[in-house]
Amino acid sequence: MNCFVSFHDETCLAVGTSKAVIGLQKTLSLLLLSLLTLLGLGLVQPSYGETRYKKFQRQHVDSTEKGGNSSYCKKMMQERGMTKSRCKQFNTFIHEDIGTIKNICKTPKIPCKNGKMNCHEGEVRVTDCRLIAGSRGNCRYQGRGSSRRVVIACKGKLPVHFDK
Template identity: 75%
Template sequence: MALQKTLSLLLLSLLTLLGLGLVQPSYGQPMYQRFLRQHVDSTGTGGTDLYCNTMMERRGMTRPRCKKFNTFIHADIGAINNICSTPNIRCKNAKENCHEGVVRVTDCRLTARSGGNCRYQGRGSSRSVVIACQGNPLVPVHFDR
């Protein structure tokens, strides 16, 4: 009986923290996980060629082909998820599930391919980004622009 009460209290506490936004649930959505892998680096400052060459390789975007362009967002996941709570705007594909926010980013542009190696030029800035969001709660699943 005491164990059941303890578990009930723990569950209630967790639900309260989730409701307050103090704890982020672990989202299992494959598109969300892919978005995190391809576009989020909350610990880095980026902005250099070395950063892009390292991160594109580390995050698996150089095999089997070099990805031509990628953007890394340098903000914590809570701030990125909050972009999903801004008003809906039209995405490039004409869907209405995009949202806009200003964050620090590094844009990585492919400059060369030689012997299976991908080389990138990095450019850091603070700028407006547009991301597509879906789910309940809404989470980012696609970097639109």
């Protein structure tokens, strides 16, 4: 049958509709396959329901340790899940209780690196971990402890991103 979708001819309408549905199914299948491929390659990481605040805590807060050295960085980066799919190039752990970090969100707003005006700064004890070698799961870091000024982005009164 060789016709365009017609509202007068139910047969042509049904053929046109079924072709559209098949096309949509193919498109959705390709999108799903692409997402699964990206997940498999580790290029997209699922959040598993983790809020931005919880992710900030996991990646940047360690009030129980003083840190400061390379073995600390290797241990923490692995424990906190930042070496699974690839080695994270740089990360900072803040060695203060979460209340002290939340108080930084009460300081005057300053511009973030991305230009948004939801960043705040404060002085805290930190360990900076810089990747020196390795690959997925076997990452080696150089650690350096200090007290320094940090800039964090906040949403409301909660820290959600380490800016610098």
